[in-house]
Amino acid sequence: MIYLDYAATTPITPLVKEGIYLFLNSGPANASSVHQAGQAAHHILSKARSQLASIIHSKEKEIIFTSGGTEANNLAILGFAQSQSHDKTQHFITSKIEHASVLSAFEYLESLGHEVTYLSPQSSGCITPDSVAKAIQKNTALVSIMWTNNEIGNNNPIHEIAQLCSDKNIIFHCDAVQALGYEDFQFDHLNIDMLSISSHKIYGPSGIGALIVKTRVPLKPLIFGGHQNWNLRGGTENLLGIHGFQIALTELESHRLEDKEHSERLFIHALGLLKNNPKICINTNLENRSNHILNFTIKNIDGESLFMRLDMLGFAVSNGAACSSGAQKPSHVLKALGKSDEEAQSSIRMSWGRFSTIDEINSFAKALQNIID
């Protein structure tokens, strides 16, 4: 199989596997237990937290471990909304191209009577600071805009939007799940109040992620029951996951430049192979791109069949959003960019990473060409 779906999940590196294996052999470990085994576990947790904090330039106290990006996004949006006065209608700003975990959280807030503005992207796929500025109202409590879009791979002008929110004293949340590993993360230098990250997009295990939160941000927990994570997320810590996440992140840090160059090389190569085909229309914004995702539409082709044929040939790519049944729905991101249902259905997202090769991109492009020509 040729795996070109890194944006869905990445393979776990040998180093992470080994670390997890060693951890599994280290005996029972609840970081809250008072005995010495518990102390040992707590030490692993503290080490992971401090390592993570130093890599992303945050304080340890700013890290809340969650079950992944979805929970981090939910906690940021709903946990913040919970902390606000319940008497007044609050206003929120987000975009139409966010991940489902962000959109669904806001839809829930709407059902409680709050007001949400869903910004449309420009045709390039980006959310402009200007459109955020125009949407701000007196009662705007929170803005949530993603860093790198998970379907088309464009980067939003996150620094400008963060600055704007900071100037207006509005809390800014950023879903950075797809940006981790590709963009510079110096949390203390960013004007971002809350940042969601996830382990299984950076070669760590799934089921673990974090919300990085400036201590000034008022937040209520969504999961009650324990003192863990400063009372903001109850439940015994997923130490196995946290440990794996930490190893992956440390490894990521040492590969950062290499990874960046590699993904850019692959992007330019893939683009070169695909862009001149008159049946292919590139959806990824070439100006503000993250380099690990390339999304394109194939004209006049049945998307479902195309996808299945590629899979039968052993190519794992994605065609946007799959619903729980596995049936393919037109991507809401591509539709927000003005694509029709049919165009959205016949779009492919390729994504790659550290272990991808030029040869893999070549054989994919060849197989694709054979099918569509």
Place this chain on the structure above:
Amino acid sequence: MTEIESNITSVNIEKGSVIIAMSGGVDSSVAAALLVNQGYKVMGITMKLWGYVDTGGNIVEESRCCSLDDIYNAKDVCAQLGIPHYTLDFSEKFRDTVITNFVDEYKHGRTPNPCIVCNTKIKWESLLDKVDELGFDYIATGHYANKVRDSESGQWMISKGKDSSKDQSYALWGVGQEALSRTLFPLGTLTKKEVRQMAAKSNLKSADTPESQEICFVPDDNYRRFLNEKYPDEVKDIPKGNFVDGSGKIMGQHEGIHQYTIGQRKGLGIATGERIFVNRIDVETNNIYVGSKEETLFSSFIVHKINLFTSLANLIGQKRDVMIRYNSDAKPARIFERENSELLVIFDSPQSAITPGQSAVFFQGDNVLGGGNIKSVILDEFAIKKDEGNIYAKS
């Protein structure tokens, strides 16, 4: 062969490739297993035809088809068999053809048979298109039916499955010739009992799934609720009218013709102390005729929208067995040609509740010669008899 061997044999290139429509139930699961075992290259497809949002109602119990449980069942069975599985969304097409037809038929006082429309238009048209696009050879389903080839004409015909209590040949009369030539029915030579045993023996995840119900998108079996709740604009202007008995006497008021079906006894709200049945829905006068069980008996009816697996000559003027509803016995009848590609069917003895909108399927022994939709029932038997000489002369 009566059991599925646990070790999957390797794919036999000459056998060809087949896409099997998998509901997640036991029948299509075993059918898939048999095909794998026979050496075909197999791919499982679950067709998502509708979602709960389309059906409405206070549905507590998961319906048998198209629920997530079933899709996951199909996925798990395919994983057990080592074959790929995909879910394809046909819900738009299903709504535009099957459900639209369903609503329209009730609006016009007929009783639709959505399974047959689905077989003809969705499974053996839309899914077969996918089979083509993907470069596969065959389509297979878990129907209890067979296909046979007429040695003289070379035409394919549907024929009854081995398990007469589960036979589904009635629902397959609309399948086209080309489509049928590319169809496999792995369960045609098996009984339901054997299928369940195979599933249990092979430990297939769907071994214990319950029997499917009649209309998949009306999980509570309450089609009146479905129409009123999901298609209020379509049915709200259908006028109320009168229940009338054979003598023309008004027996009560009905709630609109879409709420009734021929042979219906319950829910009429007529108290006469006797059992009263709907025997005719008259769209023109908006009357619904009711009466005794005997009054639902008719002999002659007209069939249109016909699909034949054989030449017309093999039907016209012949005595054939005709089935007028699913899971009933086919009864002897004579068949005559009419104008506009319609057929006249005259049963040897009167049958109860011949229902416009249902299918009439023509059998010769176990073979299906073809079928069509029941257009209308002939009320004036005398006129037919009088006319019979002419009809004979014509055919």
